[in-house]
Amino acid sequence: MKLDESEKSESRDKDNQGALQDLLFAILDAMPHAVLGLKDRLIISANHAVETVFGWKPEELVGQSTRVLYRTDEEFEEIAKRFYPALEQRRTFFDEFPCHHKDGRDIVCMVGASRVGELLKERMIVVTYEDITARKHAEEELREYRGYLEKLVDVRTNDLKYVNEQLKHEITERKQAEELYKTLAEKSITSVFIVQDGKFCFINTTSIAYAGYAPEELIGKDSMVLIHPEDREAVKKRTREMLQGKDTAPYEYRIVTKQGQVRWVMQTITPIQYGGKSAILGNAMDISDRKRAEEEQNRREKLQGVLEMAGTVCHEMNQPMQIIAGYSELLLMKTSESDPIYKKLSAIIDQIRRMSTITRKLMMIKDYKTQDYIGFSRIIDIHDDSE
Amino acid sequence: MCHMPEKKILVVDDEISILAMLKEIFSSEGYTVRTAENAEEALDILDRESIKVMFFDLRLSTMSGIDLCWKIREKDQVSIIYAFTGYSTYFGLLECRAAGFDDFFVKPVETKLLLHAAKDAFEKLERWKVRYYELE
Numbered sequence: 186m187k188l189d190e191s192e193k194s195e196s197r198d199k200d201n202q203g204a205l206q207d208l209l210f211a212i213l214d215a216m217p218h219a220v221l222g223l224k225d226r227l228i229i230s231a232n233h234a235v236e237t238v239f240g241w242k243p244e245e246l247v248g249q250s251t252r253v254l255y256r257t258d259e260e261f262e263e264i265a266k267r268f269y270p271a272l273e274q275r276r277t278f279f280d281e282f283p284c285h286h287k288d289g290r291d292i293v294c295m296v297g298a299s300r301v302g303e304l305l306k307e308r309m310i311v312v313t314y315e316d317i318t319a320r321k322h323a324e325e326e327l328r329e330y331r332g333y334l335e336k337l338v339d340v341r342t343n344d345l346k347y348v349n350e351q352l353k354h355e356i357t358e359r360k361q362a363e364e365l366y367k368t369l370a371e372k373s374i375t376s377v378f379i380v381q382d383g384k385f386c387f388i389n390t391t392s393i394a395y396a397g398y399a400p401e402e403l404i405g406k407d408s409m410v411l412i413h414p415e416d417r418e419a420v421k422k423r424t425r426e427m428l429q430g431k432d433t434a435p436y437e438y439r440i441v442t443k444q445g446q447v448r449w450v451m452q453t454i455t456p457i458q459y460g461g462k463s464a465i466l467g468n469a470m471d472i473s474d475r476k477r478a479e480e481e482q483n484r485r486e487k488l489q490g491v492l493e494m495a496g497t498v499c500h501e502m503n504q505p506m507q508i509i510a511g512y513s514e515l516l517l518m519k520t521s522e523s524d525p526i527y528k529k530l531s532a533i534i535d536q537i538r539r540m541s542t543i544t545r546k547l548m549m550i551k552d553y554k555t556q557d558y559i560g561f562s563r564i565i566d567i568h569d570d571s572e
Numbered sequence: 573m574c575h576m577p578e579k580k581i582l583v584v585d586d587e588i589s590i591l592a593m594l595k596e597i598f599s600s601e602g603y604t605v606r607t608a609e610n611a612e613e614a615l616d617i618l619d620r621e622s623i624k625v626m627f628f629d630l631r632l633s634t635m636s637g638i639d640l641c642w643k644i645r646e647k648d649q650v651s652i653i654y655a656f657t658g659y660s661t662y663f664g665l666l667e668c669r670a671a672g673f674d675d676f677f678v679k680p681v682e683t684k685l686l687l688h689a690a691k692d693a694f695e696k697l698e699r700w701k702v703r704y705y706e707l708e
Contacts, residue, residue, distance in 0.1 A: 504590065
């Protein structure tokens with residue numbers, strides 16, 4: 186049979202159409218996204234990928250309402266409200282939307298819709314569904330992680346700020362404390378000094394003032410240099426005891442000033458770290474005035490004792506002396522000068538008067554000096570003071 | 573016959589041997605001597621007898637010689653009263669003068685000085701009696 190030209194052309198067209206449809210189906214099946222053809226929300230075609238995205242086989246879906254693809258009636262209505270008005274304005278519209286898998290899972294899809302033809306006649310559209318659940322989760326996780334990181338950074342930043350503030354504050358406080366201690370040490374009315382390896386390495390102005398030296402004359406010098414030679418051993422002993430914590434009571438000793446004056450000081454010491462090494466912090470006070478007052482007080486008390494003793498001795502001795510003198514004088518008055526007894530009586534009376542002179546001297550004592558006396562420690566020198 | 577009036581002396585001391593010795597000294601010069609060992613005894617004697625010359629030790633057992641003198645001076649401004657002490661600073665001269673003592677002797681006192689003091693006291697009393705007071 187011979188075909189005329191028009192028949193040949195028609196047959197060619199039919200062949201071409203069939204090839205195009207095959208190509209179209211091949212493209213649709215090759216797509217990883219579900220592609221549905223809809224007419225007034227009824228599924229009229231579906232590609233193989235609907236099974237991957239929704240779990241439905243294409244043949245199960247064709248003829249059904251798209252309601253099966255959504256979670257609730259409300260959402261089914263909602264997507265229509267969102268898409269159809271948009272598609273009236275333009276050819277394609279894309280939006281994310283929650284969907285429902287056959288096995289009951291909720292999934293999120295990127296929904297893309299294209300209207301078929303120029304007008305949205307009978308609501309003919311082609312819709313593609315790309316399952317983006319995993320991506321959304323990943324994004325969500327990423328967002329959460331970013332939020333967590335941001336929070337962490339905020340917290341760390343705040344921590345750092347706080348630590349920084351604290352440090353600044355501590356530095357200021359430490360500087361103030363250092364300044365305060367420096368002032369305290371320098372301006373203290375007591376002597377403050379530090380001894381390391383037996384040598385002065387700090388000494389305040391008060392110490393300098395009462396020792397009579399310039400600071401450079403003492404810094405680096407042996408700390409024993411100021412101490413009275415007779416007191417050095419005792420000071421060493423007390424220092425050891427104090428450092429060992431055996432005795433914490435302040436101790437007293439003498440120093441010799443640059444001018445050779447002897448002064449009394451009272452001292453306490455504490456072990457410290459200075460420049461990373463063990464050292465001794467000393468705190469001393471000039472107690473020379475107090476010592477003088479104490480000595481004066483002792484002297485007065487001794488004097489008082491002497492005076493009281495003198496009074497008692499005088500009274501006790503004057504009574505018998507009065508009797509001896511009285512009777513002797515009475516006898517002498519009745520004795521003739523030529524009588525040999527006269528001379529003896531006179532001698533007795535003379536001796537009584539001598540004794541009486543001594544007791545009177547004792548009674549007149551207001552101050553006293555002591556005199557070394559062989560065989561005794563000291564005796565009071567009444568001949569010197571009671572004139 | 574002209575009768576010389578008795579010259580009486582009161583001696584107060586807490587030590588009996590001193591009292592005995594003074595009694596002998598003053599008696600040897602013709603004075604009548606009364607002795608007391610404490611202030612209470614002395615005041616008793618003065619209540620009973622008129623005695624115008626007295627020697628008191630300052631340290632007595634209960635009331636001191638100073639207090640005794642104060643008490644006598646409340647009523648009697650004329651008698652001659654001598655303090656006689658073993659210890660000069662115990663009661664000083666000033667306290668003795670303030671209490672009304674006429675003089676102040678520190679033991680041991682020379683016998684001559686005691687006799688002189690007694691003699692002087694009676695001479696004074698004699699003068700005062702003539703010029704101003706009836707002292708008997």
